[in-house]
Amino acid sequence: MRSSLQSDDMSEILINESERQGRYTPAEIEPKWQARWDADGALYAAEGHDSGKPKFYCLEMLPYPSGQLHMGHVRNYAIGDALARFMWMRGYNVLHPMGWDAFGLPAENAALKNNTPPREWTLTNIAAMRKQMQRMGLSYDWSTEVTTCLPDYYRWNQWIFLKMFEAGLAYRKKSKVNWCPECQTVLANEQVIDGCCWRHEDTIVELRDLTQWFLRITKYSDELLTGLDKMDGWPEKVRTMQRNWIGRSEGTLVDFAVDGEVKAEGSTGDLAKITVFTTRVDTIFGATSVQLAPEHAVAKAFAAADASLAAQIEELLEQQKRAREAGDVGAIEKHGIPTGRFAVNPFNGERVPIWVANYILADYGTGAIMSVPAHDERDFEFAQKYSLPVRRVIAPNVDTDAAGLELPYTGEAEAVLIDSGQWTGEACLEAQQKMAAFAAEKGFGTATVTYRLKDWGVSRQRYWGTPIPMVYCQQGHEGLEPGGVVPLPESALPVELPPQVEITQQGGSPLGRVPEFVNTVCPVCGGPARRETDTMDTFVDSSWYFYRYTDAKNSTAPFSSEKAKYWFPIDQYIGGVEHAILHLIYSRFWTKVMRDLGLIQNDEPAARLFTQGMVVKDGAKMSKSRGNVVSPDLMIERYGADATRMYALFAAPPDRDLEWQEEGVAGISRFLSRVYRLTIKYKDAHTAANTLASQSVAGEKLLRKLHQTIAKITQDFSGRWHFNTCIAAIMELVNEVQSAEAAMDSGEVPTATVAEVFRTLVLLLAPFAPFVSAELWAEIGGQGQVFRTPWPVADEAIARESEAEIPVQVNGKLVSVVKVPAGSEDAVVKAAALADAKVIARIEGKTVAKTILVPGKLVNLVVK
RNA sequence: GCCCGGAUGGUGAAAUCGGCAGACACAGCGGACUUAAAAUCCGCAGACCUUAACCGGUCGUGGGGGUUCAAGUCCCCCUCCGGGCACCA
Structure with a gap:
């Protein structure tokens, strides 16, 4: 009894063993190779400038270390990894780095929730995600890893900030800034989406008057x-x-002169005139009012002298605020208040009423x-509501019966001025130039260019970010008033974040509550000074991290200019389109700044950008709230990393x-x-004596398909x-290989052909499925690393049908379909077609x- | 409102230069193997009509028009879906 049981057990084990032989088991193959690759730090390391190979900088956007890789990452990195491996095989010197966008609010939130210090939380997450990436088999050179929350990185944020300050590119000013009550900090314009915070889609951003640091992106x-x-x-x-x-x-x-006297206490600006900005100066004879933003200095001056007006303007601002809070941003009905005052149109001397209106933006143009109701949609709508006069001054041509034109008429390309004094009959576009020149000559105007782009507000009232390397000298010293800004000397860098900081929900910069951080001495006079307690926007970190990759260990400079010169621009940058105007515009700005500082020579960071699509599930973006998140870990566990990343492609x-x-x-x-089974089954072909068997039809067919496949993949990678x-x-x-199994078994296909087919197949698979490719490469006796083996070259003659x-x-x-020898003369093809039975019929x-x-x-x- | 994408079988998709629409997969169906199932292998598979079956025919790439010997592909108009911008003067 006992012995029979034992023998049953034995046979079962034997079956399992023999079944496992020749069976694809990613759970065994992948960890084995992963361990070998992880142990070899130089495996994916880039070579120096003198490698003699052409360089290729392949970059994927660095992730925020949330602790969990998601499918979007998997897809992004699978694309980059396939490309990097392909370029290696094509003989390029490839830089393929990875790092961590490691500062930011989630670490503070986690600190609040779990009482874990942000640094610890972040570094733990990084370790977990690095492991996941390694499990994915991604070919990163970890020796160049960049972690933005560590002092050896952020000190260079501070260093560049100081350089920018010296160059006048970093400055402080008081202004209306976007405040997210959820983040408890200000946001840059780029980080406000539809009036809400980019991190909190339902949180309406408030406007606050604060003194903040700005970077002069508008210079560029x-x-x-x-x-x-x-x-x-x-x-x-x-x-x-x-x-x-x-x-x-x-x-x-x-300039429209204000009729009558304007008094205002404490106001410094010139209140005797209102400067308007217009793109259609050619329509100025049709101006029937001047509209001011509620925040405009002249409006405030009027309000100061007129309590009723002040109350109405206040009400206007209240309405706007309420609308914002209700989420109706952009759809606010137009409201206006007549001020009872008048301005003079310098072109025709006409007095027009001055209004204050809610549709005028204070921070665009001049406010x-x-x-001109006749020729502007918004002005027309406003004039209709308040029964303001509408005067036509533009028509398709001089002879048009202007009265019959539908209003507002906004054409300008093929239109002319009417009823516009000396300009009547001029083409709009020409009149714009001439009238601007006229205004300049007479001293009441000038041609100008405005931008929607505003300077980048980088101050954040948060703990987990780069400290701004500035102090405020309490007493002041020669040339500096008390409380004035003093930049720290380079030798004082890095200004490190104090490790023990209590993170709370209350407003204000957490660093302000750490006396040993705040209290310092002025580097100029040695007197008492207070440190700046705001930190930098985390988009600063990601604006230049890709330069640091080229020289990640440098402790005397952000990076070597020589190395940057060799590697830049990035040959291929890959990431999500959601950064189109955040990260990608800041990065371009930063590149120009560093170029002007003499650190680099390239004008743009990346020669090519690729934006991959989203990963969705059941037609909707994967998100925790929808509950449709698929975990990469689970996929890897069930099917292996190779299958997971290959599916993503x-x-x-x-x-x-x-x-x-x-x-x-x-x-x-x-x-x-299938690939695994077949390759193993025929692996002896690689060591078999090279038989002199002549090529067969089946062998030719296989080789033809093989070379067609090489050609297709090679072409797709470059295009x-x-x-x-x-x-x-x-x-x-x-x-095709599988259906040729019988022919291969019988020896009809020469051994050399079998060997060539499988060797090439493994190479073609390498960029997409690195683990199984490495395994099979070893099995068939391939020399060296599969992904450093030259990429196969398609032979057109063999590929040709x-x-x-x-x-x-x-x-x-x-x-019908007729068969003719490839490359047949037209006459032959035609004859074959005409000889076909179906065609004849x-x-x-x-x-x-x-x-x-x-x-x-x-x-x-x-x-x- | 303006500017980009997109719409192809039950599903994901392919057709790169105007030239066999649906490659390759997924799901499905049928068969082989198996005591059985799984796995694996072989085969079928756009819709409709016709046929006992084969054969054969018609329609078919969101809708409508056009150019062409030939249109998923080019042109004009329209619908729907996704994204971006939006009182920017």
């Missing part, structure tokens, strides 16, 4: 804009978004406009959204099993990146009026 407005024209390696969509964001607008400033072209279907991952896993069709092509090849199947159409309809009794013959493609017989 024009360069940031015109540079886009040359950036043909970037998606047009992103370029358009940036153009819109920069919002360049050519126009004219015109004041001339209202196979299910859709990379620029489109990708629907995650687990069955699809299982399918890829089955495919890899469209349709990895889905690359993988489909490999599947077709494997299908010997026979062509030519579809034959009659009157454009497919009737179809054209019987009719005459062929015309024959269209596209060589190698088709024959179309037009018959009557």
Whole structure:
């Protein structure tokens, strides 16, 4: 009894063992290779400038270390990794780094929730995510890893900030800033989406008057804009978004003198005139009022002298605020208040009423406009509501019966001025130039350019960010008033974050509550000083991290200029489109600043940008709230990293959204099993004596397919990146190999051919499925690392089909397909088509009026 | 409102230069193997009509028009979906 049981057990074990032989087991293969790769720090390291190879900088956007890799990351990194591995195999010196965008609010929130210090929480997450990335088999050079929350990185934020301060590019000013009550900090304009916080979609941003640090991105407005024209390696969509964001607008400033005296206590500006900004100075004879933003200095001056007006303006601002809070941003009904005062139109001397209106933006242009209801949609709507006069001064041509024109008439390209004094009859576009010149000559105006882009507010009232390296000298010293700003000397860097800080929900900068941080001495006079307690926006960190990768360990400079010169620009940057106007515009700005500081020579950070599509599930973006998140860990556990990342590339072209279907991952896993089984089955072919067997039909067919596959994948890598069709092509090849199994078994296919097919197949698979490729490469006795083995080259002669199947159409309809030798003369193809039984039946009794013959493609017989 | 994308079988998709629409997969169905199931392998598979079956035919790439011997692909108009911008003077 006992012995039989034992023998049963034995046989079962033996079956399992033998079944496992030749079976694809990612759970064994992947950890084995991962351990070897992790142990070899130099495996994916880039070579120096003198490598003699062409360089290729392949970069994926660095993640925020939330602690969990999500499918969006998997897709992003699978794309970058395939490209990096391919470029290695093509003989490039590849830089493929990874790092962590490690400062930011979630760490503070976690601190509040779990009482874990932000630094510890962040570093733990980083370790977990690095592990996940390694488990994915991503080919990063970890020796260049950058972690933005560590002093050896952020000290260079501080260093560059000081350089910017010296250059006048960093400055402090008091202004209305966006305040997110949820984040308890201010936000840059770019971080406000539809009036709400970019991190808290339902939290309405408040406006607060605060003194903040700004970076003068507007100095580069024009360069940031015109540079886009040359950036043909970037998606047009992103370029358009940036153009819109920069919002360049050519126009004219015109001074309207205020009729009567304007008194205001404490106001410094010139209140005797209102300067309006207009892009349509040609319509100025149609101006019937001047409209001021409620915040305009002249409006305030009027209000100061008129309590009723002041109350109404106050009410206007209240309405606006209420509308914002109700979420009706952008859809506020137009309201206005007549001030009872008048301004003088300098072009015709006419007195027009001055109004205060809620549709005038204080922070665009001059906060004041001339209202031309006949030729502007908004002014027209406003004039209708308040029954203001509408005066036509533009028409398609001088003879048009202007009274019959539908208003507002906003055309300008093919229009002329009417009833406009000496300008009557002029074309609009020309009149704009001439009238601006006229205004300049007479001293009441000037041509100008305005931008929507505003300087970048970088102060954050948070703990977990880069300390701003500035102090305020309490007593002041020569040339500095008490409380004045003093930059720290370079030798004082880094200004490190104090480790023990109580994170609370209360407002104000947490650093302000750490006396040992705040209290310091003035580096100039040695007197008592207070440190700046705000920290930098985390977008500062990500604006230049990719330079640091080239020289991550440098402790005397942010990076070596020489190294940057070698590696830049980034050859391929890959990431989500959601950063189109945040990270990607800041990075461009930072590059220009560093260029002007002499650190680098390139004008733009990245030659090519690729924005991948989202990963969705059941048609919706994966999110915790929808409960449709698929965990990469689970997929890897079930199907392996190779199948998971390969599915991410196979299910859709990379620029489109990708629907995650687990069955699809299982399918890829089955495919890899087939590859594995076949490669192992024929592995002896690689060591067998090279028989002199002559090539067979079956062998030729296999080689033809093989070389066609090489050609297709090679081409796709350099062009469209349709990895889905690359993988489909490999599947077709494997299908063909599988159906040739009998021919390979019988020896009909020469051993050398079998060996070539499988060796090449493993190489073709390497960029997409690195683990199984490495395993199979070792199994077939491949030398060295598979992904440093030269990429196979397609032989056109072998790939060429010997026979062509030519579809034959009659009157454009497919009737038959004829086989002819490849490259046949037109006459031969035509004769074959006319000799085809189905074709004969179809054209019987009719005459062929015309024959269209596209060589190698088709024959179309037009018959009557 | 303006500017970009997109719409192809039951599903994800392919068709790169105007030339056989649906490659490659997923799900499904049928078969082989198995005591059985799983796994694996082989096969079928756009819709409709016709047929006992084969054969054969018609329609078909969001809708409508056009250009062409030939249109998923080019042109004009429209619908729907996704994204961006939006009182920017």
